[in-house]
Amino acid sequence: MLKTGCQWNCLPPCYGSKSAVHEHFQRWAAAGVFTEMFRWSAADYEELEGFELAWQSMDGSLVQAPVRQAHCRKDEGLGRNPTDRGRSGGKIHLQVDGKGMPFAVVQAGANVHDSRLVTVTVEAAVIAAPAGTQQGPRHLCLDKGYGYERVEREVAGLGYVPHIRKIGEEKRPGSAETHPARRWVVERTFAWLKGFRAIRTRYTCRGANYLALLQFACALILERRIKANSA
DSSP states (O other): OTTTOOOGGGSOGGGOOHHHHHHHHHHHHHHTHHHHHHHHHHHHHHHHTOOOOSEEEEEEEEEEOOOOOHHHHHHTTOEEOTTTTTOEEEEEEEEEOTTOOEEEEEEEETTSOGGGSHHHHHHTOSSSOOSOBTTBOEEEEEOGGGOOHHHHHHHHHTTEEEEEOOTTOOOOOOOTTTSOOOTHHHHHHHHHHTTSHHHHBOOOSSHHHHHHHHHHHHHHHHHHHHHHHHO
């Protein structure tokens, strides 16, 4: 279902009735099973590969959400998408390491500005101490949408060195060796996430269910990287 985005009633009969499968999924989501799954996968990746936390990136990405129930749009992390004629939409906000490996993800309405989701995303990390430690500072790369003084103070208060390109700021001279691009990895991770149709278009009404799918997808990305590197 995560890969194809199919409806519950389209699942093969071998999995049981659609109502039973959906009920178990919602119970697992409410119990935090998918959060723990994400945490376990992150722990496996940290042990076998190691997160590159010196330089991290964060960004948000909009998704369509053709959910018809009016109460869902208000109470379940949905809002009017300003880039889609005001239709219902959601937002994925993601934090990744230097290789683009995800370790924090939240969901919100499409009308919530990215700059309002920095702290909540950092707090959603499934690994220990992603911010600065005694081993040295850790840097957080953000795009122009975060170019506010309050965001710089917020990021610094969270223990990071902020790197935010200001609106209208010219590109700094330098080569890939002296000033390597670092923020682009989060965009690639969004592409990986949206390879799952259930992520690319949000069909779930409940925000907790969509977050569970996001965490499941992030866990799969980590496990696939572990498998690829061990082959």
